[in-house]
Amino acid sequence: MNYCYSELGDDESSFDALSMAISYDEDNYIAQMELGLCYFCGVGTLEDPKEAAHYFYKAAEYDYPNAYYCLGLYYERYVKDNEKARAVYSAGARLGSEECEKQLSMISLPSHNSSVFTKESLKKGLMASAKTLGIIGNATGNVILSGIADGAEGLISSILDEDDL
Structure with a gap:
Protein backbone atom coordinates (compact mmCIF):
# COMPACT_ATOMS: atom_id res chain seq x y z
CA MET A 1 0.00 0.00 0.00
CA ASN A 2 2.83 2.41 0.88
CA TYR A 3 4.53 1.79 -2.46
CA CYS A 4 1.46 2.99 -4.37
CA TYR A 5 1.34 6.25 -2.46
CA SER A 6 5.07 6.85 -2.72
CA GLU A 7 4.95 6.35 -6.50
CA LEU A 8 2.29 9.04 -6.70
CA GLY A 9 4.42 11.38 -4.63
CA ASP A 10 1.79 11.68 -1.90
CA ASP A 11 3.99 11.65 1.20
CA GLU A 12 1.21 12.35 3.68
CA SER A 13 -0.95 9.50 2.36
CA SER A 14 2.06 7.20 2.43
CA PHE A 15 2.71 8.12 6.06
CA ASP A 16 -0.98 7.55 6.93
CA ALA A 17 -0.99 4.18 5.12
CA LEU A 18 2.04 3.02 7.07
CA SER A 19 0.50 4.14 10.37
CA MET A 20 -2.67 2.22 9.53
CA ALA A 21 -0.71 -0.87 8.50
CA ILE A 22 1.00 -0.91 11.89
CA SER A 23 -2.28 -0.36 13.75
CA TYR A 24 -3.73 -3.42 11.97
CA ASP A 25 -0.63 -5.55 12.37
CA GLU A 26 1.88 -4.40 14.96
CA ASP A 27 4.21 -7.24 13.86
CA ASN A 28 4.61 -5.65 10.42
CA TYR A 29 8.30 -4.87 10.76
CA ILE A 30 8.59 -3.59 7.19
CA ALA A 31 5.90 -0.98 7.83
CA GLN A 32 7.63 -0.10 11.12
CA MET A 33 10.90 0.36 9.27
CA GLU A 34 9.27 2.50 6.56
CA LEU A 35 7.41 4.61 9.12
CA GLY A 36 10.70 5.10 10.95
CA LEU A 37 12.21 6.37 7.71
CA CYS A 38 9.31 8.81 7.32
CA TYR A 39 10.05 10.23 10.78
CA PHE A 40 13.81 10.15 10.17
CA CYS A 41 13.58 12.12 6.92
CA GLY A 42 10.42 14.15 7.59
CA VAL A 43 8.39 12.50 4.83
CA GLY A 44 4.65 13.05 5.33
CA THR A 45 5.30 14.27 8.88
CA LEU A 46 7.69 16.44 10.83
CA GLU A 47 11.22 15.12 11.17
CA ASP A 48 11.49 13.35 14.53
CA PRO A 49 14.66 11.23 14.93
CA LYS A 50 13.63 9.96 18.37
CA GLU A 51 10.30 8.66 17.04
CA ALA A 52 12.16 7.20 14.05
CA ALA A 53 14.46 5.32 16.43
CA HIS A 54 11.40 3.89 18.20
CA TYR A 55 10.19 2.31 14.95
CA PHE A 56 13.68 1.21 13.88
CA TYR A 57 14.04 -0.52 17.25
CA LYS A 58 10.70 -2.31 16.82
CA ALA A 59 11.72 -3.52 13.35
CA ALA A 60 15.13 -4.61 14.67
CA GLU A 61 13.36 -6.79 17.23
CA TYR A 62 12.42 -8.95 14.22
CA ASP A 63 16.09 -9.08 13.16
CA TYR A 64 15.45 -6.91 10.11
CA PRO A 65 19.01 -5.93 9.06
CA SER A 108 35.72 1.21 14.21
CA LEU A 109 38.60 3.36 15.34
CA PRO A 110 38.24 5.60 18.39
CA SER A 111 37.23 9.17 17.64
CA HIS A 112 39.86 11.86 17.24
CA ASN A 113 38.89 13.06 20.72
CA SER A 114 40.26 9.83 22.11
CA SER A 115 43.93 10.03 23.04
CA VAL A 116 44.46 6.25 23.05
CA PHE A 117 44.52 4.02 19.98
CA THR A 118 44.84 0.50 21.30
CA LYS A 119 46.30 -2.30 19.26
CA GLU A 120 42.94 -4.07 19.44
CA SER A 121 40.94 -1.07 18.19
CA LEU A 122 43.37 -0.53 15.30
CA LYS A 123 43.19 -4.21 14.44
CA LYS A 124 39.40 -4.14 14.51
CA GLY A 125 39.31 -1.14 12.18
CA LEU A 126 41.80 -2.67 9.76
CA MET A 127 39.97 -5.98 9.66
CA ALA A 128 36.59 -4.34 9.11
CA SER A 129 37.97 -2.15 6.32
CA ALA A 130 39.77 -5.04 4.65
CA LYS A 131 36.64 -7.20 4.88
CA THR A 132 34.48 -4.44 3.41
CA LEU A 133 36.94 -4.01 0.55
CA GLY A 134 36.92 -7.78 -0.01
CA ILE A 135 40.67 -8.17 0.34
CA ILE A 136 40.80 -10.74 3.12
CA GLY A 137 41.01 -14.43 2.43
CA ASN A 138 42.36 -14.37 -1.11
CA ALA A 139 45.88 -14.32 -2.52
CA THR A 140 45.57 -10.84 -4.04
CA GLY A 141 44.20 -9.41 -0.81
CA ASN A 142 46.99 -10.94 1.21
CA VAL A 143 49.59 -9.41 -1.14
CA ILE A 144 47.87 -6.01 -0.86
CA LEU A 145 47.79 -6.17 2.93
CA SER A 146 51.43 -7.31 3.01
CA GLY A 147 52.39 -4.42 0.75
CA ILE A 148 50.56 -1.96 2.96
CA ALA A 149 52.25 -3.45 6.00
CA ASP A 150 55.69 -3.19 4.39
CA GLY A 151 55.02 0.40 3.32
CA ALA A 152 53.99 1.36 6.82
CA GLU A 153 57.23 -0.15 8.17
CA GLY A 154 55.55 -3.03 9.88
CA LEU A 155 52.85 -1.08 11.71
CA ILE A 156 49.98 -3.07 10.24
CA SER A 157 51.81 -6.38 10.46
CA SER A 158 52.50 -5.66 14.13
CA ILE A 159 48.74 -5.21 14.62
CA LEU A 160 47.43 -8.04 12.47
CA ASP A 161 48.28 -11.62 13.33
CA GLU A 162 49.37 -13.95 10.53
CA ASP A 163 46.11 -15.91 10.79
CA ASP A 164 44.14 -12.68 10.15
CA LEU A 165 45.39 -12.65 6.56
Missing part, protein backbone atom coordinates in the same frame (compact mmCIF):
# COMPACT_ATOMS: atom_id res chain seq x y z
CA ASN A 66 18.06 -2.56 7.51
CA ALA A 67 16.54 -1.51 10.82
CA TYR A 68 19.90 -2.05 12.52
CA TYR A 69 21.56 0.19 9.95
CA CYS A 70 19.07 3.02 10.51
CA LEU A 71 19.17 2.61 14.27
CA GLY A 72 22.96 2.77 14.13
CA LEU A 73 22.74 6.00 12.12
CA TYR A 74 20.46 7.41 14.80
CA TYR A 75 22.95 6.64 17.58
CA GLU A 76 25.89 7.85 15.52
CA ARG A 77 24.43 11.10 14.18
CA TYR A 78 21.79 12.24 16.67
CA VAL A 79 22.79 10.73 20.01
CA LYS A 80 26.52 11.01 19.20
CA ASP A 81 27.17 7.65 20.87
CA ASN A 82 29.63 5.78 18.67
CA GLU A 83 29.93 2.88 21.12
CA LYS A 84 26.18 2.23 20.92
CA ALA A 85 26.26 2.74 17.14
CA ARG A 86 29.10 0.19 16.86
CA ALA A 87 27.11 -2.35 18.87
CA VAL A 88 24.03 -1.85 16.67
CA TYR A 89 26.04 -1.98 13.43
CA SER A 90 27.79 -5.14 14.65
CA ALA A 91 24.45 -6.83 15.28
CA GLY A 92 23.23 -5.82 11.83
CA ALA A 93 26.45 -7.00 10.20
CA ARG A 94 26.01 -10.41 11.86
CA LEU A 95 22.61 -10.56 10.15
CA GLY A 96 24.22 -9.87 6.79
CA SER A 97 23.76 -6.11 6.39
CA GLU A 98 26.47 -4.80 4.08
CA GLU A 99 25.48 -1.24 5.03
CA CYS A 100 26.15 -2.05 8.68
CA GLU A 101 29.53 -3.55 7.78
CA LYS A 102 30.50 -0.41 5.87
CA GLN A 103 29.40 1.93 8.67
CA LEU A 104 31.13 -0.25 11.23
CA SER A 105 34.40 -0.02 9.32
CA MET A 106 34.07 3.76 9.22
CA ILE A 107 33.63 4.16 12.98
Whole structure:
Protein backbone atom coordinates (compact mmCIF):
# COMPACT_ATOMS: atom_id res chain seq x y z
CA MET A 1 0.00 0.00 0.00
CA ASN A 2 2.83 2.41 0.88
CA TYR A 3 4.53 1.79 -2.46
CA CYS A 4 1.46 2.99 -4.37
CA TYR A 5 1.34 6.25 -2.46
CA SER A 6 5.07 6.85 -2.72
CA GLU A 7 4.95 6.35 -6.50
CA LEU A 8 2.29 9.04 -6.70
CA GLY A 9 4.42 11.38 -4.63
CA ASP A 10 1.79 11.68 -1.90
CA ASP A 11 3.99 11.65 1.20
CA GLU A 12 1.21 12.35 3.68
CA SER A 13 -0.95 9.50 2.36
CA SER A 14 2.06 7.20 2.43
CA PHE A 15 2.71 8.12 6.06
CA ASP A 16 -0.98 7.55 6.93
CA ALA A 17 -0.99 4.18 5.12
CA LEU A 18 2.04 3.02 7.07
CA SER A 19 0.50 4.14 10.37
CA MET A 20 -2.67 2.22 9.53
CA ALA A 21 -0.71 -0.87 8.50
CA ILE A 22 1.00 -0.91 11.89
CA SER A 23 -2.28 -0.36 13.75
CA TYR A 24 -3.73 -3.42 11.97
CA ASP A 25 -0.63 -5.55 12.37
CA GLU A 26 1.88 -4.40 14.96
CA ASP A 27 4.21 -7.24 13.86
CA ASN A 28 4.61 -5.65 10.42
CA TYR A 29 8.30 -4.87 10.76
CA ILE A 30 8.59 -3.59 7.19
CA ALA A 31 5.90 -0.98 7.83
CA GLN A 32 7.63 -0.10 11.12
CA MET A 33 10.90 0.36 9.27
CA GLU A 34 9.27 2.50 6.56
CA LEU A 35 7.41 4.61 9.12
CA GLY A 36 10.70 5.10 10.95
CA LEU A 37 12.21 6.37 7.71
CA CYS A 38 9.31 8.81 7.32
CA TYR A 39 10.05 10.23 10.78
CA PHE A 40 13.81 10.15 10.17
CA CYS A 41 13.58 12.12 6.92
CA GLY A 42 10.42 14.15 7.59
CA VAL A 43 8.39 12.50 4.83
CA GLY A 44 4.65 13.05 5.33
CA THR A 45 5.30 14.27 8.88
CA LEU A 46 7.69 16.44 10.83
CA GLU A 47 11.22 15.12 11.17
CA ASP A 48 11.49 13.35 14.53
CA PRO A 49 14.66 11.23 14.93
CA LYS A 50 13.63 9.96 18.37
CA GLU A 51 10.30 8.66 17.04
CA ALA A 52 12.16 7.20 14.05
CA ALA A 53 14.46 5.32 16.43
CA HIS A 54 11.40 3.89 18.20
CA TYR A 55 10.19 2.31 14.95
CA PHE A 56 13.68 1.21 13.88
CA TYR A 57 14.04 -0.52 17.25
CA LYS A 58 10.70 -2.31 16.82
CA ALA A 59 11.72 -3.52 13.35
CA ALA A 60 15.13 -4.61 14.67
CA GLU A 61 13.36 -6.79 17.23
CA TYR A 62 12.42 -8.95 14.22
CA ASP A 63 16.09 -9.08 13.16
CA TYR A 64 15.45 -6.91 10.11
CA PRO A 65 19.01 -5.93 9.06
CA ASN A 66 18.06 -2.56 7.51
CA ALA A 67 16.54 -1.51 10.82
CA TYR A 68 19.90 -2.05 12.52
CA TYR A 69 21.56 0.19 9.95
CA CYS A 70 19.07 3.02 10.51
CA LEU A 71 19.17 2.61 14.27
CA GLY A 72 22.96 2.77 14.13
CA LEU A 73 22.74 6.00 12.12
CA TYR A 74 20.46 7.41 14.80
CA TYR A 75 22.95 6.64 17.58
CA GLU A 76 25.89 7.85 15.52
CA ARG A 77 24.43 11.10 14.18
CA TYR A 78 21.79 12.24 16.67
CA VAL A 79 22.79 10.73 20.01
CA LYS A 80 26.52 11.01 19.20
CA ASP A 81 27.17 7.65 20.87
CA ASN A 82 29.63 5.78 18.67
CA GLU A 83 29.93 2.88 21.12
CA LYS A 84 26.18 2.23 20.92
CA ALA A 85 26.26 2.74 17.14
CA ARG A 86 29.10 0.19 16.86
CA ALA A 87 27.11 -2.35 18.87
CA VAL A 88 24.03 -1.85 16.67
CA TYR A 89 26.04 -1.98 13.43
CA SER A 90 27.79 -5.14 14.65
CA ALA A 91 24.45 -6.83 15.28
CA GLY A 92 23.23 -5.82 11.83
CA ALA A 93 26.45 -7.00 10.20
CA ARG A 94 26.01 -10.41 11.86
CA LEU A 95 22.61 -10.56 10.15
CA GLY A 96 24.22 -9.87 6.79
CA SER A 97 23.76 -6.11 6.39
CA GLU A 98 26.47 -4.80 4.08
CA GLU A 99 25.48 -1.24 5.03
CA CYS A 100 26.15 -2.05 8.68
CA GLU A 101 29.53 -3.55 7.78
CA LYS A 102 30.50 -0.41 5.87
CA GLN A 103 29.40 1.93 8.67
CA LEU A 104 31.13 -0.25 11.23
CA SER A 105 34.40 -0.02 9.32
CA MET A 106 34.07 3.76 9.22
CA ILE A 107 33.63 4.16 12.98
CA SER A 108 35.72 1.21 14.21
CA LEU A 109 38.60 3.36 15.34
CA PRO A 110 38.24 5.60 18.39
CA SER A 111 37.23 9.17 17.64
CA HIS A 112 39.86 11.86 17.24
CA ASN A 113 38.89 13.06 20.72
CA SER A 114 40.26 9.83 22.11
CA SER A 115 43.93 10.03 23.04
CA VAL A 116 44.46 6.25 23.05
CA PHE A 117 44.52 4.02 19.98
CA THR A 118 44.84 0.50 21.30
CA LYS A 119 46.30 -2.30 19.26
CA GLU A 120 42.94 -4.07 19.44
CA SER A 121 40.94 -1.07 18.19
CA LEU A 122 43.37 -0.53 15.30
CA LYS A 123 43.19 -4.21 14.44
CA LYS A 124 39.40 -4.14 14.51
CA GLY A 125 39.31 -1.14 12.18
CA LEU A 126 41.80 -2.67 9.76
CA MET A 127 39.97 -5.98 9.66
CA ALA A 128 36.59 -4.34 9.11
CA SER A 129 37.97 -2.15 6.32
CA ALA A 130 39.77 -5.04 4.65
CA LYS A 131 36.64 -7.20 4.88
CA THR A 132 34.48 -4.44 3.41
CA LEU A 133 36.94 -4.01 0.55
CA GLY A 134 36.92 -7.78 -0.01
CA ILE A 135 40.67 -8.17 0.34
CA ILE A 136 40.80 -10.74 3.12
CA GLY A 137 41.01 -14.43 2.43
CA ASN A 138 42.36 -14.37 -1.11
CA ALA A 139 45.88 -14.32 -2.52
CA THR A 140 45.57 -10.84 -4.04
CA GLY A 141 44.20 -9.41 -0.81
CA ASN A 142 46.99 -10.94 1.21
CA VAL A 143 49.59 -9.41 -1.14
CA ILE A 144 47.87 -6.01 -0.86
CA LEU A 145 47.79 -6.17 2.93
CA SER A 146 51.43 -7.31 3.01
CA GLY A 147 52.39 -4.42 0.75
CA ILE A 148 50.56 -1.96 2.96
CA ALA A 149 52.25 -3.45 6.00
CA ASP A 150 55.69 -3.19 4.39
CA GLY A 151 55.02 0.40 3.32
CA ALA A 152 53.99 1.36 6.82
CA GLU A 153 57.23 -0.15 8.17
CA GLY A 154 55.55 -3.03 9.88
CA LEU A 155 52.85 -1.08 11.71
CA ILE A 156 49.98 -3.07 10.24
CA SER A 157 51.81 -6.38 10.46
CA SER A 158 52.50 -5.66 14.13
CA ILE A 159 48.74 -5.21 14.62
CA LEU A 160 47.43 -8.04 12.47
CA ASP A 161 48.28 -11.62 13.33
CA GLU A 162 49.37 -13.95 10.53
CA ASP A 163 46.11 -15.91 10.79
CA ASP A 164 44.14 -12.68 10.15
CA LEU A 165 45.39 -12.65 6.56
